[in-house]
Amino acid sequence: MPEILDDKSEHCVPFILERLNLHKEYYKSKGEQPPPFFIGLNGVQGAGKTTLRVDPSWKVSTLSATLSSPPYNLPTVVLSIDDLYLSHDAQIELAKTHAGNPLVQHRGEPSTHDVALGAKLFAAIRFHESNIRIPSYDKSAFSGQGDRRPESEWEVINREGTNPVEVVIFEGWCVGFRALSDAELEKKWEDAKVEGGEYRGQLAKHTLENLAFVNKKLRDYDQLTDQLNAFLHIDAADTQYVYAWRLEQETALRAAKGTGMTDEQVVNFVNGYYPAYELYTDVLRNGIYGQEKGRQLRLVVEKDRRVKEVIKI
Numbered sequence: 001m002p003e004i005l006d007d008k009s010e011h012c013v014p015f016i017l018e019r020l021n022l023h024k025e026y027y028k029s030k031g032e033q034p035p036p037f038f039i040g041l042n043g044v045q046g047a048g049k050t051t052l053r054v055d056p057s058w059k060v061s062t063l064s065a066t067l068s069s070p071p072y073n074l075p076t077v078v079l080s081i082d083d084l085y086l087s088h089d090a091q092i093e094l095a096k097t098h099a100g101n102p103l104v105q106h107r108g109e110p111s112t113h114d115v116a117l118g119a120k121l122f123a124a125i126r127f128h129e130s131n132i133r134i135p136s137y138d139k140s141a142f143s144g145q146g147d148r149r150p151e152s153e154w155e156v157i158n159r160e161g162t163n164p165v166e167v168v169i170f171e172g173w174c175v176g177f178r179a180l181s182d183a184e185l186e187k188k189w190e191d192a193k194v195e196g197g198e199y200r201g202q203l204a205k206h207t208l209e210n211l212a213f214v215n216k217k218l219r220d221y222d223q224l225t226d227q228l229n230a231f232l233h234i235d236a237a238d239t240q241y242v243y244a245w246r247l248e249q250e251t252a253l254r255a256a257k258g259t260g261m262t263d264e265q266v267v268n269f270v271n272g273y274y275p276a277y278e279l280y281t282d283v284l285r286n287g288i289y290g291q292e293k294g295r296q297l298r299l300v301v302e303k304d305r306r307v308k309e310v311i312k313i
Contacts, residue, residue, distance in 0.1 A: 009062060012232055016039060016230060023229055038168045038228050040230070040231040041172075041231075041232045042174070042175045042177075042232070042234065044173060047236055047241075047301060060171050063169060076168075077165045081118075081175050084135060085113055088141065103275065106272065110174055111213065111214050115220045117135060133151055134155040134157060136155065178218070178225065178283045179216070179218040185211060186208060188278065189211060200240060202278070211279070231296040233285075247266050250262075294312065294313075
């Protein structure tokens with residue numbers, strides 16, 4: 001892959017600092033100590049939001065390092081929604097209970113995360129509790145089915161003698177998704193069914209009942225989304241780019257490690273996520289905060305992952 005320069009931080013860091021200053025001023029005007037500042041970060045898989053093997057240009061670790069270093073010196077922690085996946089046993093039980101729903105036979109879609117664990121973690125950080133353990137998920141466990149690591153292996157933050165976390169970056173492919181109404185869900189599904197030969201998605205290949213199960217479970221995620229003080233959306237100009245980006249990742253992995261998914265496995269893997277992109281991307285593009293403006297930044301990237309448009313919502 002050609003080297004890609006970081007063209008995202010120059011937009012994201014000023015936006016975060018602006019919103020953080022407003023956050024602090026608001027609480028200080030009330031005579032209160034500001035709670036930690038929560039930032040949501042969403043991007044399709046491979047868009048450049050996390051530490052990716054084939055896109056070292058801009059990642060969460062870069063953003064975290066910038067905020068925690070001079071001149072900002074903001075104690076920052078990165079949380080991934082991937083680390084909230086259900087335990088292996090719980091995922092097996094979910095799949096068994098809904099055996100006819102292919103969307104929940106493996107981790108990925110909304111409903112396969114432990115939202116209660118996430119809410120408990122958010123609360124602990126918000127109230128400056130000490131010695132907070134950050135969940136960690138091992139995607140290689142059980143031959144790739146994955147499982148949560150033992151608590152003894154979880155990172156600990158807010159240790160005694162250290163400054164408590166001030167900034168939380170909550171990242172993931174479905175962070176910020178908002179559930180649709182039943183009518184909106186059915187319309188999107190019906191529209192996908194009539195697109196005919198031009199249809200490139202996966203939505204129409206699932207039953208409305210199975211989609212509705214995931215959509216209903218997504219409403220639980222609002223208890224996390226509603227706590228995000230600001231939101232960054234790395235949006236692909238065409239969500240179909242995710243297939244090429246994931247193929248690039250696995251090609252690099254096979255070259256480096258001698259192992260990885262085949263091209264066919266990659267396509268099947270992305271297919272499992274793609275219905276959610278079709279359902280909820282418009283929600284992100286329209287803004288997750290409703291009529292409240294200024295709290296969301298959307299970076300539209302082309303296939304080369306370079307920013308082509310910056311939109312403040």
